[in-house]
Amino acid sequence: MAFGGFMSAPVCLIENDEKGKLHVKKEAKDILDGINQPVVVVSVVGLYRTGKSYLMNRLAGKQSGFALGSTIESKTKGIWMWCVPHPKKEGHTLVLLDTEGLGDIEKGDAKHDTWIFCLAVLLSSTLVYNSLGVIDNMALEKLHYVTELTENIRVKAEVGQHEDESADFMRVFPSFVWAVRDFTLELKRGDKVITSDEYLEGALKLKSGSSRETEQYNLPRRCLRHFFAVRKCFVFPRPAGTQNMRRMEQLTEKELDSEFLEQANTFCNYVYNNSEPKTVTGGRAVTGTALGNLAEVYVEAIRSGNVPCLENAVMSLAKIQNVRAEDEALQLYMTEILSMAELPMCPEKLSDIHKIAEKKSIEVFITMSFNDNDQIYQKELMAKIHNEYQDMCQQNYEASRMQCEEVQRDVFDKMEKSFSNGLYFKPGGYRQYRDTLTELTNDYRARTRTQIMSEEVLSTYLREKEKLGNMILQADESLSAAEQENEVQRLKNEILEQRKKGLEEQNRLQEQTFKDMQRTHQEHVNQIVSQMEREQERIRRDNDRVLDAKLKEREALLQQGFQEEAARMQREIDSLKGDMNKQETSQRSTVSQVVDGIGTAASLFLPGFVPKLAGFGLSLISRLF
Incomplete structure (x- = not known):
């Protein structure tokens, strides 16, 4: 299935192989490889036969697509993917992931369900949990997968004595949406009408006490409150009667319950407007290409019996992405410059073509590269573009x-x-020889006036004829000795003058080339600083989101009488604020290091240009760097 106009139907992204182990499907990986835009990833999880797939079809703007089983059999196996243009965010792709229904008794593999849930959390920017009926203790107990997240996912490679581990999870975990289906109750608490969000937060209130039963009751609630900074709830009435429910894919909007339809539209608009692009540690936005690689890294960790680690995954992803980014950026540069350059041409025009090709190349690299913190791959790209332009x-x-x-x-x-x-x-x-030489020299210059090597070639030719000219002069008996001596000197002066013109021509070419290299340096600096500023803004937003969630949690704990936990939360808030201040200082220092690092790289390889020309222009390097 070609991705060109986006996918016409979902494909399987992750499935069980014949040995019962998860693997990423090549067809889906190839589709993601073709998406260089940032992706907004929305996953839906929940018990089987709860209508998960219907919501995903609505998000895709389609009546059908993800399988909607009408029997008690779970239709979706593994994780299925549907990539569509984002309806609200231009330049972004909406990736919808429909997961295998959890708790299918015929499957008999609870660990498989846990990994499906973990992968949905790891890959998405918004996680939709779909359930039937009401949010009560039974519903929360069925969401036991959330209590196992810390056992099955690590944020950092080295586990230290870090008191506020929840902040690390909050930064990288998706926003959480609970979709309650077939909801028949009134949204009231006592006589007061409440919102669906207040309904969810009320269901997540903790019980006081330290008994085993109380701890078991509080555990899933604490996990949801501590891991997911943004929580939202939607309650849906039954969409249609029992008979019509069996043919949901065929139902028109007129046949659906109007209240259900209104809520479904509200749900979709919320997801479109509030789901952020998928990011990983460090605020890096993930493209489709990176998402496919990320899925493979996580699945390979699971297949190997390891606990998926976000920090390790980012390191693995960085190497994969950066090698590819460098290759594709260089290939684009070569394709662009070769398609536009018809040699020979004036240096200014070649410089303009280089500038266009280089800018496109760097944009591709910046878009595709990933956590190239020391600019290792970017510096390599600088050197390779420099060498290719040098050769051109x-x-x-x-x-x-x-x-x-x-x-x-x-x-x-x-x-x-x-x-x-x-x-x-x-x-x-x-x-006669001198007159002919002057006439032909003027004719030559007239015919080569637009050529960059005109004077150099002429200079070489005249040097070759210098000895012959002297022989003709010595053989001309019509000239006196004084006239011959004057002509010898005049001939030497003309040769020197011509050589000087050739050198000036070469130095002008050198000057143009070094200006190009200086601009290359500046373009790389501008692009990387711009990218880092965007990442820093994402990190700030992540920190603000976590800090806001912590402040709300502290207030809730105080109101519910959990004084000790509220005090601990205040310590976490103070620590988080301190970390945020350190981050900002570190970020400013990093930008300065990047500029210095790229400048150093440029100064190291720029002198390499000199030998390929005529050995001139060494003084230009000191002027530029």
């Missing part, structure tokens, strides 16, 4: 040289034949 300039010089030499042979052919015939070796022959 050299090819341009050689193409110009060849054309100039061809013109030179054609123009000076008349004089070469006169040399062969001995026409100039007679009295008055030197003046």
Whole structure:
């Protein structure tokens, strides 16, 4: 299935292989590889036969797509994926993940369900939990997978004595939406009408006490409150009668319950407007390509019997992404410059083509690269673009040289034949030679005035003829000794003047090239600083989201009489504020290091340009760097 116009139907992303182990399907991975946009990933999880797939079809803007089983059999196996254009965020792709129904008794593999739930959490930016009836203790007990997250997911590679581990999870975990289906109660607490969000938060209130039963009661509630900074709830009435429920895919909107339809539209708009692009540690937005690689990294960890670790996954993902980013950026540069450059051409035009190709190349690299914190891959790309441009300039010089030499042979052919015939070796022959040389030189310059190697080729030719010119001069008996001496000096001066013109021409080319390299340096700095600023803004938003959640949790604990836990939460808040201040200081320092690092890289490889030309322009390096 080609991705070009986005997917017409879902495909399986992760399934069990013949050995009962999870693996990522190649077809889905190939589709994700073709998506270089940031992705907003929405996963739906829940017990089987609770109508999960219908909500995902609504989000895709389709009547059908994800399978809606009409029997007690669980239709969705593994995790299925549907990529569609994001209806609200231009330049983003909405990736919908429909997971296998949890708790299917025929499956008989609770650990498999746990991994499906964990993968949904790890891959999504919004997690929709779908359940039937009401949010009560039984419903929360069925959500026991959330209590196992800390056992099955690690944020950091090294486990330390970090008091506020929940903040680490909050930064990287998705927002949480509880969709309660077939809800028949009134949203009231006593006589007061409440919102669905207040209904959810009320269901998550903790019980006081330290008995085993109380701890068991509080555990799933604490996990939801501590892991998911953003929580939202929607309650849906039954969409249609029992008979019609069996043919949901065929029902028109007129056949659906109007209240259900209104709530479904509200749910979709909330997800469209509030679901953030998927990010990983460090605030890096994930593209489709990165999401596919991330899925493979997590699944491979599970297959190997390890606990998926976000920090390790980011390191693995960085290497995969950065190698590919560098390759694709360089390939784009080469394709662009080769498609536009018709050699020979003036240096300014080649420079403009280089500038366009380079800008596109760097944009591709910045978009695809991942946590290139020390700019290792970016510096490599700088050097490779530099070398490719260097080679292109050299090819341009050689193409110009060849054309100039061809013109030179054609123009000076008349004089070469006169040399062969001995026409100039007679009295008055030197003046005839000088007049012919001046005439042909002017003709040559007129025909090569747009060529960058015109003076260099002419200089080489005249140096070659210097000895022959002196021989003609010495053989001309019509000239006095004084006249011959003056002509010898004049001939030397002209050769030196011509050589000077050739050198000036080469230095102008060098100057242009080094200006290009300086601009390359600045373009890389601008792009990386811009990217880091975007990441820093995401980190700030993540920190603010976590801090806001912690403050609300502290207030809730105080209101519910959990003074000790509220005090602990205040310590976490103070620690988080301190970490945020340190982060901002570190970020400013990092930007400065990046600029210095790229500048150092540029100064190291720029001198390499000199030998390929004529050995001139060394002084330019010190002026630029």
